[in-house]
Structures are given as structure tokens and as C-alpha cells.
Amino acid sequence: MAHTKEWRSSMKIRFDYNNMMQAYIGEHGITDEEIFAKSKLAKNALNFYKTNRGTGMMCWSELPYNQTEIVKELNETARYICKKFKNFVVLGIGGSALGPIAVFQALNHLRNNELPRKVRKVPKLYVEDNVDPERMASLLDVIDVEETMFNVITKSGSTSETMSQFLIISDILKKKLGDRAKEHIIATTSENKGNLIKIAQREGYKTFYIPDGVGGRFSELCPVGLLTAAVMGVNISEMLKGAADMDKACLNKNVSENPALAAAVLQYIAIEKGNNISVMMPYADGLKYIADWYCQLWGESLGKRIDLDGKEVFAGQTPVKALGVTDQHSQIQLYTEGPFDKVITFLGVDKYRAEVKIPDGYKDIPAVSFLCGHTLNELITAERMATEYALMRAGRLNQTIMLPELNEYTLGQLLMFFEIQTAFVGAMFNIDSFNQPGVEEGKNATYALLGKEGFEDKKKELASAPKKDAKYIIQ
Amino acid sequence: MAHTKEWRSSMKIRFDYNNMMQAYIGEHGITDEEIFAKSKLAKNALNFYKTNRGTGMMCWSELPYNQTEIVKELNETARYICKKFKNFVVLGIGGSALGPIAVFQALNHLRNNELPRKVRKVPKLYVEDNVDPERMASLLDVIDVEETMFNVITKSGSTSETMSQFLIISDILKKKLGDRAKEHIIATTSENKGNLIKIAQREGYKTFYIPDGVGGRFSELCPVGLLTAAVMGVNISEMLKGAADMDKACLNKNVSENPALAAAVLQYIAIEKGNNISVMMPYADGLKYIADWYCQLWGESLGKRIDLDGKEVFAGQTPVKALGVTDQHSQIQLYTEGPFDKVITFLGVDKYRAEVKIPDGYKDIPAVSFLCGHTLNELITAERMATEYALMRAGRLNQTIMLPELNEYTLGQLLMFFEIQTAFVGAMFNIDSFNQPGVEEGKNATYALLGKEGFEDKKKELASAPKKDAKYIIQ
Numbered sequence: 001m002a003h004t005k006e007w008r009s010s011m012k013i014r015f016d017y018n019n020m021m022q023a024y025i026g027e028h029g030i031t032d033e034e035i036f037a038k039s040k041l042a043k044n045a046l047n048f049y050k051t052n053r054g055t056g057m058m059c060w061s062e063l064p065y066n067q068t069e070i071v072k073e074l075n076e077t078a079r080y081i082c083k084k085f086k087n088f089v090v091l092g093i094g095g096s097a098l099g100p101i102a103v104f105q106a107l108n109h110l111r112n113n114e115l116p117r118k119v120r121k122v123p124k125l126y127v128e129d130n131v132d133p134e135r136m137a138s139l140l141d142v143i144d145v146e147e148t149m150f151n152v153i154t155k156s157g158s159t160s161e162t163m164s165q166f167l168i169i170s171d172i173l174k175k176k177l178g179d180r181a182k183e184h185i186i187a188t189t190s191e192n193k194g195n196l197i198k199i200a201q202r203e204g205y206k207t208f209y210i211p212d213g214v215g216g217r218f219s220e221l222c223p224v225g226l227l228t229a230a231v232m233g234v235n236i237s238e239m240l241k242g243a244a245d246m247d248k249a250c251l252n253k254n255v256s257e258n259p260a261l262a263a264a265v266l267q268y269i270a271i272e273k274g275n276n277i278s279v280m281m282p283y284a285d286g287l288k289y290i291a292d293w294y295c296q297l298w299g300e301s302l303g304k305r306i307d308l309d310g311k312e313v314f315a316g317q318t319p320v321k322a323l324g325v326t327d328q329h330s331q332i333q334l335y336t337e338g339p340f341d342k343v344i345t346f347l348g349v350d351k352y353r354a355e356v357k358i359p360d361g362y363k364d365i366p367a368v369s370f371l372c373g374h375t376l377n378e379l380i381t382a383e384r385m386a387t388e389y390a391l392m393r394a395g396r397l398n399q400t401i402m403l404p405e406l407n408e409y410t411l412g413q414l415l416m417f418f419e420i421q422t423a424f425v426g427a428m429f430n431i432d433s434f435n436q437p438g439v440e441e442g443k444n445a446t447y448a449l450l451g452k453e454g455f456e457d458k459k460k461e462l463a464s465a466p467k468k469d470a471k472y473i474i475q
Numbered sequence: 476m477a478h479t480k481e482w483r484s485s486m487k488i489r490f491d492y493n494n495m496m497q498a499y500i501g502e503h504g505i506t507d508e509e510i511f512a513k514s515k516l517a518k519n520a521l522n523f524y525k526t527n528r529g530t531g532m533m534c535w536s537e538l539p540y541n542q543t544e545i546v547k548e549l550n551e552t553a554r555y556i557c558k559k560f561k562n563f564v565v566l567g568i569g570g571s572a573l574g575p576i577a578v579f580q581a582l583n584h585l586r587n588n589e590l591p592r593k594v595r596k597v598p599k600l601y602v603e604d605n606v607d608p609e610r611m612a613s614l615l616d617v618i619d620v621e622e623t624m625f626n627v628i629t630k631s632g633s634t635s636e637t638m639s640q641f642l643i644i645s646d647i648l649k650k651k652l653g654d655r656a657k658e659h660i661i662a663t664t665s666e667n668k669g670n671l672i673k674i675a676q677r678e679g680y681k682t683f684y685i686p687d688g689v690g691g692r693f694s695e696l697c698p699v700g701l702l703t704a705a706v707m708g709v710n711i712s713e714m715l716k717g718a719a720d721m722d723k724a725c726l727n728k729n730v731s732e733n734p735a736l737a738a739a740v741l742q743y744i745a746i747e748k749g750n751n752i753s754v755m756m757p758y759a760d761g762l763k764y765i766a767d768w769y770c771q772l773w774g775e776s777l778g779k780r781i782d783l784d785g786k787e788v789f790a791g792q793t794p795v796k797a798l799g800v801t802d803q804h805s806q807i808q809l810y811t812e813g814p815f816d817k818v819i820t821f822l823g824v825d826k827y828r829a830e831v832k833i834p835d836g837y838k839d840i841p842a843v844s845f846l847c848g849h850t851l852n853e854l855i856t857a858e859r860m861a862t863e864y865a866l867m868r869a870g871r872l873n874q875t876i877m878l879p880e881l882n883e884y885t886l887g888q889l890l891m892f893f894e895i896q897t898a899f900v901g902a903m904f905n906i907d908s909f910n911q912p913g914v915e916e917g918k919n920a921t922y923a924l925l926g927k928e929g930f931e932d933k934k935k936e937l938a939s940a941p942k943k944d945a946k947y948i949i950q
Contacts, residue, residue, distance in 0.1 A: 018947040094804025110613035114588070119616075130801045131858075132760045133851040137829035138585035141594075157843075161800060164833050164846050164854055171834040195843050216804070259949040276816050277752065277793050285607045296805035303809025316813030318752050320795050325636060326605045328917060329569025329691070330771035334778025336913035338791030341751050354612035358639050359646040368632075368670050370927040371639050376608040378925065379639055383606075386920030389937065393916055438811035441868055442803060445861030450853065452845040462864065472493040474734040 003238065003409065008245065010404060013413045015259040017399040019392045020266050020343070026395045028340050030269050035255065038265045038428075042255050045264060045427040049420065050251065057434035059213025060419060063221040064244035064412075070208075071237055074223060077186075077206065078230035081123065085149040088123040088231050089139070091165040092153035092224075095216025096188075097129035098296050099225035099415075102289040106411050107234050110285055122233045123149075131161045136168065145172055149231075151186045153224055155210045157194030160446060166196075170203075188223055215434050217297045218419055221412075235408045242412025250420045260417050263399070264424035270343045270397055271317050277342035278317050279335070283324035283384040284349045286406050291321035294418055301422045301433040308430050315429050325383045332387060336394045344391060344398040347414075348384050351405050352377050478713065478884065483720065485879060488888045490734040492874040494867045495741050495818070501870045503815050505744050510730065513740045516903050517730050520739060523902040524895065525726065532909035534688025535894060538696040539719035539887075545683075546712055549698060552661075552681065553705035556598065560624040563598040563706050564614070566640040567628035567699075570691025571663075572604035573771050574700035574890075577764040581886050582709050585760055597708045598624075606636045611643065620647055624706075626661045628699055630685045632669030635921065641671075645678075663698055690909050692772045693894055696887075710883045717887025725895045735892050738874070739899035745818045745872055746792050752817035753792045754810070758799035758859040759824045761881050766796035769893055776897045776908040783905050790904050800858045807862060811869045819866060819873040822889075823859050826880050827852050 003011075022029030053061035081088060090100050104125050109115060113124040126139060150169055154162040166185075173181035187200035191209040200207050208223035219225060221243055226236045252258040255265055267278065278298060280291040303316030322331050324346065335344060356376040362368045371379070384400075391398045401417070403410040426433025448458035478486075497504030528536035556563060565575050579600050584590060588599040601614060625644055629637040641660075648656035662675035666684040675682050683698035694700060696718055701711045727733040730740055742753065753773060755766040778791030797806050799821065810819060831851040837843045846854070859875075866873045876892070878885040901908025923933035 012950050014948055014950045016943065016948045018943045021947060023944075024941060093801060097801075098805065109616070110610055111617045114617040129804075130760055130798065131851045131855050132758075133827050133829045133831040133855070135585055135760045136831045136851055141584070142586045142589040160846060160854065160858075161804075163843050164849075164851060167833050167836050167843070167846060168831060168851075171836065195837075195840050198840065199837060199843070256946065257949060262949055276814055283607075285605055285610045292805075299806050299809040299813075303811075303813035305812035314812065314814050316809045318793075318795060318809065318813070318817065320793060323605065326568060326572075328914065329604075329636075330573065330767075331774050332917060333911040333913040334774040334791050334793065336778075336916065337780035337789065338774075338778035338793070339751055339789050342793065352608050354608045356608040356611045356643060358642050361642050361646065362670075362674060365670050365673065366928050368638050368642070368674070370922070370925060371635060371642060374639075374925055376606045376611055376639060376643075379635065379921075380606050380608070382921050382924035383635075383917070386917045386924060389920045389940065390917035392940075394913070436808040438808040438869070439803065441811065442807060442858070442861045442865035445864045446854075446857050447845070449857035449861060450845060450849055453841050465864065465867075466499060468491065468493045469498075471731065472496060473489055473491045474732060474737055475487050475489045 008241075008409060011407070011409050012404070013410055013417070014402045015263060015399070015417075016402065017262065017266055019388060019398045019400075020270075025392050025397065028395050028397060030266060034269055035265055038269065039255065041268070041428050042261055042265050043253070045424040046251070046253060046258070046261055048427040049423055055213070057213050057215055058423070059211050060215070060218035060221065061247065063214070064240045064247055064416065067222070067240065070223060071226070071240070074208070074226050074230045074236065077227065081149050081231050082233070085123050086117070086147035087143045087149070088125050088228065089143065089148055089150045090125075090127040090153060090228055091150055091162050091169065092127070093129045093159060093161045094296060095219050096153035096162070096224055097127050098289070098293040099220030100228040101127045101129075102293040103220065103225060103229045103234065103411065104232055105289045106286045106406055107229070107408060108232050112232075123231060125228065125232055128165060131164060136165070145169070145184065146176060149184055149186065151188060151227060152196065153188040154196055155190050155194065155216065157189055157196030157198070163195070186227070188227065217300055218434075220293070220415055238408035239412035242409040243416035246413040246416040247420065250417070260420040261424055263417070263421045264428065266399070267317070267343060267421070268425055268428045275341055275343050275397060276317055277320055279320045279322055279342055279344040280347070281322040281324050281327065281344055282347035283380055284347065284352070284406060285323070287347050287349070288323050290347065290414065291323070295319040295321055297418055297422050300436055301426055302429065302431065303438070304431040305438065308432060313429070313431070315431050324387065325380060328383065328387055332390070335396060336390060340396070342397070344396065346384060346388060346398065346400040348400055348402045349406050350402060353406065483716075483884060486882070486884050487879070488885055488892070489877045490738060490874070491877065492737065492741055494863060494873045494875075495745075500867050500872065503870050503872060505741060509744055510740055513744065514730065516743070517736055517740050518728070520899040520902040521726070521728060521733070521736055524898055530688070532688050532690055533898070534686050535690070535693035535696065536722065538689070539715045539722055539891065542697070542715065545698060546701070546715070549683070549701050549705045549711065553702065556624050556706050557708070560598050561592070561622035562618045562624070563600050563703065564618065564623055564625045565600070565602040565628060565703055566625055566637050566644065567602070568604045568634060568636045569771060570694050571628035571637070571699055572602050573764070573768040574695030575703040576602045576604075577768040578695065578700060578704050578709065578886065579707055580764045581761045581881055582704070582883060583707050587707075598706060600703065600707055603640060606639060611640070620644070620659065621651060624659055624661065626663060626702060627671065628663040629671055630665050630669065630691065632664055632671030632673070638670070661702070663702065692775055693909075695768070695890055713883035714887035717884040718891035721888040721891040722895065725892070735895040736899055738892070738896045739903065741874070742792070742818060742896070743900055743903045750816055750818050750872060751792055752795055754795045754797055754817055754819040755822070756797040756799050756802065756819055757822035758855055759822065759827070759881060760798070762822050762824070763798050765822065765889065766798070770794040770796055772893055772897050775911055776901055777904065777906065778913070779906040780913065783907060788904070788906070790906050799862065800855060803858065803862055807865070810871060811865060815871070817872070819871065821859060821863060821873065821875040823875055823877045824881050825877060828881065
């Protein structure tokens with residue numbers, strides 16, 4: 001179903017940064033002058049995006065526009081999977097998992113896997129993004145692999161976690177199904193390189209491709225995320241439309257009219273002033289894992305030792321996930337009274353997809369009965385506004401992104417907003433937002449510990465590292 | 476089943492802080508001299524704990540010792556619930572939810588609710604710690620209230636979220652079951668004050684009491700957490716025994732032999748040096764929500780505007796939850812290369828409760844086949860050690876708490892370790908670790924927005940607050 005222009009226009013997300021400003025929160029706030037002083041920086045960041053989009057590792061910017069044929073194929077495959085399989089399991093980690101989890105949580109029933117098949121209409125979804133043996137064993141306790149389609153996602157085909165899971169699952173499938181095992185595995189990987197594509201071709205798996213210029217954390221809007229979404233009944237065209245419309249809004253050269261650019265400038269200034277923490281706090285269970293997805297995008301893109309000139313900068317801002325109202329009872333004490341070291345971004349929803357009334361009762365206990373007659377919708381909304389207000393009064397940097405509703409179109413906007421904001425901030429800090437050199441050391445040490453060929457020197461290095469001192473271990 | 480002394484002695488958790496030390500990580504590390512310089516601070520913190528334990532808001536320190544009768548009653552009730560009900564639902568938020576969730580995840584099958592009843596032997600568990608209307612609607616889509624026991628947990632009986640949920644559920648129960656509704660609700664609350672105890676007595680609910688001197692975030696080891704654990708088949712006596720043994724270890728006056736005191740001194744020094752972030756990163760899905768529980772304990776206890784002398788200090792360190800190995804593919808880039816602003820605490824497990832072998836295959840692709848023959852256990856362990864190593868090489872503060880196994884006894888130790896460490900650090904900063912004045916503003920604003928009696932002035936204040944400026948909202 002395609003939506004009308006009017007409907008889409010009523011579904012634009014709003015970025016509200018009143019409470020980032022000194023006029024509202026006082027001395028720790030940002031002024032119009034400070035924003036104005038970053039005009040050139042903002043202009044350069046926008047130019048960077050415009051100039052480099054669709055090239056190098058910035059091919060993600062074109063995903064909203066260049067996938068018409070792929071979307072068709074994804075939807076066809078999704079219909080087949082939906083009809084034929086009881087479970088859909090993603091084997092992937094990091095960018096291959098966080099997007100699929102976030103979109104599933106946002107657009108499917110919150111207890112999808114517990115609904116009877118007739119009600120839910122789509123398969124159960126499992127995203128296996130860890131290698132804890134207890135996790136794998138527990139999955140195998142609750143699914144029948146013969147009723148399950150597995151989507152193995154790794155661009156390089158050399159992600160140890162995913163390839164281990166793949167080896168375990170394909171072995172089980174082969175033992176149970178022989179030649180028909182291949183009908184239970186889809187490989188989502190690079191078309192041109194790596195091991196998974198080799199294996200997929202040899203085994204005859206159905207494949208989807210991850211474009212070369214799309215890194216893991218920017219891959220939700222390519223087949224990495226879209227296949228799972230389509231299988232789960234999501235209108236992926238509408239998600240891409242939302243992303244496209246946000247992309248267009250973020251090409252506006254006026255900071256005050258460009259949501260991601262304004263957000264980037266504000267966050268840049270906040271970081272400059274020492275706010276090394278960025279809290280993402282949605283007020284909707286459906287948006288809970290958007291915060292997890294954001295944490296990878298923000299942390300891995302901006303956390304960099306050197307800038308593009310090779311200068312040591314140790315850049316980055318630590319993302320923190322929270323959930324409203326839940327974490328009001330966990331983190332708001334700290335956010336209100338602790339150090340002035342963070343920006344809090346609330347995500348709100350104007351209209352939830354359910355309404356639950358709080359019924360009458362206990363009229364003689366006013367401390368309880370004042371709730372009666374209200375809805376949970378009013379309660380969660382009042383709490384979000386009250387928390388914003390309390391943080392403002394405490395002089396704390398906070399901003400709010402409002403979604404008119406949570407649906408494919410608004411979610412597409414939201415994902416693209418954060419991706420573009422990340423690219424802008426990376427450009428402002430003059431760093432490469434699209435690599436992750438810092439994970440190599442740990443990867444190589446793992447290879448060495450597991451005896452991978454070619455890592456004999458690293459193994460020696462590990463062996464000669466200073467031994468742990470028993471006096472620093474307390475039992 | 477009671478364990479032997481030898482077994483317990485083999486099950487002591489180990490606190491390893493080698494990688495906090497300058498000798499291992501270089502300039503950003505801590506020296507023996509720096510630790511020694513805090514001897515008096517440490518001594519005072521220990522004295523504070525010894526002197527105040529069992530009094531005021533520190534009655535949680537006695538929970539491992541003073542609940543023999545309560546444990547008996549909890550176990551009896553648990554057996555009844557387990558026999559009679561298909562679902563057990565906790566209505567609670569913050570400290571009433573985070574402990575029960577953490578222990579359930581740690582000690583039950585990771586997919587408990589999806590197992591057939593015969594296999595799991597215990598009810599399905601739902602912990603409803605938000606008021607998103609979609610969340611409540613989705614719960615009601617998958618449970619039959621007639622087969623469900625609800626445990627309403629709020630000490631004050633005035634927690635808006637929990638009381639709203641209670642009103643909704645009790646209304647549904649009354650409409651379906653009339654007088655028998657009361658057989659489906661347990662109230663866990665203060666014995667002496669508040670609204671829930673009044674309601675419980677009027678309605679004839681079974682009740683459990685939250686001791687006066689036990690705050691929400693220190694309440695897992697009282698009925699708040701123990702009832703759910705017992706219903707889910709956990710040996711709660713063994714959990715308390717673990718907590719008791721940790722408590723004893725933490726009374727040792729030598730910092731180098733007292734795990735929580737050493738951990739407190741190290742974290743105190745790290746905070747003094749500007750590390751305003753504390754990352755909790757378990758390498759086990761079972762320990763995932765221990766990180767959430769820790770985040771409340773740490774954030775809400777230490778995040779304080781004023782110290783005990785009334786001086787403005789804006790104390791606190793922001794807790795961050797992560798999961799190994801999953802977040803290696805999300806946060807480790809930042810932790811390795813970003814700012815030197817955090818301490819990372821790994822939680823490891825020597826022996827997982829399952830072993831999964833990676834089968835042979837693809838001998839001609841060495842980049843894949845090096846994994847073959849190993850187990851997922853070896854992989855996750857290698858990755859934890861490799862990540863520790865990489866962080867050490869990058870000069871980053873990190874420490875590891877190892878559990879020989881994840882069971883009731885080690886979990887009891889772990890919970891008590893963090894509670895005592897928090898009390899120690901709070902004492903070192905000369906703050907009240909047991910209050911949460913910073914949440915009042917938001918609570919009152921919520922009351923005002925919902926029209927609660929007595930908050931008319933707050934309502935006026937809200938109405939006269941500066942209006943949001945449209946120019947700071949981008950659509």
C-alpha cells in the first residue's frame with residue numbers, strides 16, 4: 001500500500017532542541033552565537049556528504065534510491081519464506097544483527113514469537129548475535145531446524161562468530177536433511193569477495209549481496225536488514241521512502257532547517273564543551289533497540305584514535321542506551337544530579353498503536369485514584385514531558401525527536417537521520433567515520449589463541465606478554 | 476540441596492585488576508603508591524560499612540542472615556504458585572524489576588518461556604517494567620489472566636507506573652473472576668505504610684514485606700527478588716549463602732584482600748582521574764541483565780548533587796551496559812581508540828553450562844576451517860581474553876570478575892560484591908548512596924500534568940515555564 005503525499009507530510013519526524021539552548025537550561029546550554037560560529041564547519045560537513053555520497057564507503061546514502069529491483073526480489077523471497085517456514089533465524093553480529101533486531105522490535109507485535117501462528121502471520125524471528133554456547137544450545141532447544149530458514153549475514157565471510165554458527169547449523173541441517181539442507185540457508189554477503197560467497201556458490205544457497213561501499217553499521221537499509229524486515233511483513237519500500245525523504249531534508253544548506261545538520265552541530269559543540277556521553281532514551285518499547293543500533297553507529301563511527309591527517313585525537317563520544325519510563329527509575333537521578341557530562345536524546349511518539357485505559361477504583365485513596373480515568377498513553381506522555389522539564393530545570397542538555405506514529409515511514413526517516421548526523425559529525429571532527437581499525441588487535445589475538453594459520457607471531461607475542469600478577473587477583 | 480564447604484570454596488568469584496595497573500597498561504594506569512595513598516579513605520569506608528550496617532537505609536547488609544523464616548514462607552508460596560499457575564507476572568519498575576529480570580536470565584533456561592511446560596517445570600515469567608500501552612496490550616495478547624499470578628511490587632504503594640498496572644490488571648481479574656480475583660494477586664510492599672498495604676489488607680491479598688531499611692536498588696535479596704527467584708525454581712538459600720560469604724570477605728581490613736574494597740579504591744582513583752564512565756561487560760548471555768541491575772545500583776547511588784556536608788559536588792559515574800562478544804562488534808572500537816574516560820569491567824565464566832562443538836568442514840578454506848574442532852566455549856573465552864589483551868595494549872583501564880560457574884552461589888556473591896562496593900565508593904565520596912532526591916522534580920511534574928490533588932502550584936509553575944520556541948524545532 002502506497003501512502004498519499006498528505007499522509008507522508010503528516011508523518012514527518014520533528015527534531016526539537018529547545019532544551020539544548022542556554023535560554024532554556026542556563027549556563028550549560030548552547031547559544032545561537034555558538035551555533036552561528038560553526039556555520040563554516042557545518043557547510044563543510046554538508047559539502048563532504050554531498051560530494052562523497054555514493055562513493056567509497058558512503059554508498060549507503062544511495063540505498064533509498066537504487067534498490068527497486070532488489071526490493072522486488074526481497075519481497076518475493078520473503079513471501080516464500082513466510083509461507084514455507086515456521087522460524088527465521090539470523091546468524092550475524094554487530095551491523096548484521098542490530099538493525100534487524102531494532103526494526104523487528106519497532107514494527108512487529110512486541111510479543112510476536114509468542115503469538116499463535118494464525119495471529120502473527122509471519123515466522124518467529126531469532127537473531128543470534130553471540131557465541132555463548134548456552135545461547136546456541138537454548139536456541140536449538142526451541143526450534144526445529146527442519147521448519148527454519150537461516151540467514152547467514154557477513155560481508156567478509158570471515159567473521160568468526162557468524163562462521164562458527166554457520167558451521168554448527170549447516171552440519172545439523174546436512175545430517176537431518178542431506179541435500180535439502182541448502183534450502184534452509186540464505187547467504188547475505190559480498191558478491192565479489194570473501195569465503196561465504198565461495199561456500200554459497202558451492203552449496204547452491206540463495207544469496208543476497210551487501211554492496212561494497214556499505215559498512216556493517218550503515219547496512220540496515222540494504223538486504224542485510226531489508227530481508228528480515230520483509231519476511232516479518234514490513235513494507236520495506238515505505239521504509240526506504242522515509243529514508244529518501246529524510247535524506248532530501250538533510251541536504252538543506254540552512255542549519256536551522258536541516259535536522260541532521262543542526263543535530264550534528266549541537267552535538268559537536270556539546271562534545272567540545274566536554275560532554276563525552278550521548279544518551280539515547282526512547283519512550284516506547286518499540287524503539288528500545290533503536291538505541292542499541294544507534295550505539296554501534298555512533299560509537300564505532302566516531303571513536304577514533306587518529307584523524308584524517310594522522311594526528312592522534314582519541315575522538316569519540318560514548319553512547320548510552322536507556323528506556324523511558326523504565327530508566328527514570330534507574331538513571332534519571334544521575335542525569336539530573338550527576339556531572340554535567342552528557343546530552344540526552346529522547347525519542348517520543350505522538351500516537352501509540354494501542355490505547356489502554358486505567359479503570360476507576362479506590363476513590364477513597366486519592367494518591368491512587370488520581371490515575372483513574374487516564375490512559376497509559378497519557379501517563380507515558382506526561383512522564384516524558386515531566387522528565388524533559390526536570391532536566392531543563394536542572395540545567396541539563398536534552399533534545400527530543402518526535403515520531404507522529406511508529407511505522408515504516410517514520411522509522412526510515414529516523415534511521416537515515418542518525419546515519420547522516422553521524423557522517424556530518426565525523427566530517428566535523430575530520431575523522432574517518434567508516435573504518436574500525438581498533439578492533440583488529442582483538443581479532444588477531446583471537447586468531448592467535450585459536451591457532452589460525454598466519455598468526456604464529458601474534459601467538460608468540462601473546463605468550464611473551466607480561467604474566468598476570470597473583471597479588472592483583474583477589475579471591 | 477546444600478553444598479559442601481569444599482564445593483563452595485571452589486566456587487569463589489575472583490576479582491582480577493591487573494589491567495588497572497600502570498605496570499600493565501602504562502601511563503593511564505594506577506600505581507601501588509596511589510592505592511596505598513587511599514589507605515585512610517579505604518579504612519574509613521570500611522568503618523562506615525561496619526558501623527552502619529543493619530541500621531538506617533543499610534538494612535540490606537543483613538538480608539543474607541536474617542531471613543530464615545521468610546525463605547521458608549517464600550519457598551512454600553513458590554511451590555504453590557508453580558503448581559497452580561501457568562504465568563507469573565511481576566508488576567514493578569526500577570529496583571522491583573531489575574533484580575528479578577537479572578536473576579531469571581542468569582539462572583533459568585535462556586528461552587524459558589518458549590519451552591514446553593513439562594521441560595521447564597516452572598511458570599512463564601513476565602516482568603512488566605514500563606507503561607507503554609503497546610507493551611501492556613501485547614502482554615494481554617499472550618497471557619490468560621485466569622492462569623496467571625501477579626506480583627505487585629512497590630514499597631511506597633505510590634509508584635504511578637506500578638499502581639496503574641495494578642488498577643488495570645485487578646479490574647480485568649475482577650470482571651473475569653469476581654471474588655476469586657484476590658487469589659491472583661500478591662502484594663510485595665512496606666508492612667507499615669503506603670497505599671498498597673491498605674489495599675492488600677482490604678482485598679485480602681497474600682503479602683510479602685519489604686523491610687524499611689532496604690531501598691529499591693538494594694532489594695534483590697529481600698522478598699522483592701526472592702519470591703520471583705523461588706517461583707522460577709532458584710535455590711534462594713544458596714543465593715543468600717553466596718551473599719553472606721561475600722559480605723564476610725568484604726570485612727577484611729586489608730585492601731589487597733578485600734575484593735569490594737579494592738574495587739572501590741580503584742574506581743575511586745579512576746573517577747578522580749576523570750574516568751566518568753563505568754562499562755559493565757559480561758561475557759555470557761546469562762549475565763546480560765546483571766549489567767542493567769548494576770547500572771541502576773551504580774548510577775542512582777552515586778549520582779548526587781550534594782555531599783553529606785551539603786556541598787555541591789555533582790558526583791557520579793555513568794554506568795554503561797555492554798555484552799561480550801556481541802558488543803565487540805559495536806563498542807570495542809570506541810573503547811580501544813576513543814577518549815581515555817572509562818573503566819571496563821568484564822564478567823567472565825570459567826565453565827559454561829553447555830558445550831557446543833564447531834564441526835569440521837571446508838578444509839580447503841583455512842580462513843574458515845581453523846574454527847573447526849574448537850568449541851563455542853573456547854571461542855567466547857578466547858575472545859574475552861583477546862579483548863582484555865587488546866585493551867591492555869591500548870592502555871585502557873579494565874578489570875575482570877571471574878565466576879567459576881554461573882549458579883545461585885556465585886550470583887549471590889556477585890550481587891553482594893557490587894552492593895558493598897557501591898556503599899564503599901559512596902562513603903569515599905562522602906555522599907548519601909541511599910536516597911534519590913533528583914527524581915522528585917520529574918515525579919511532581921507528572922503528578923501536576925495528571926491533575927493529582929496537592930500539585931496545583933506545580934501545575935501553575937509548568938504553565939508559566941518558558942514556551943518552546945518553534946525556531947528550535949525542525950520538521
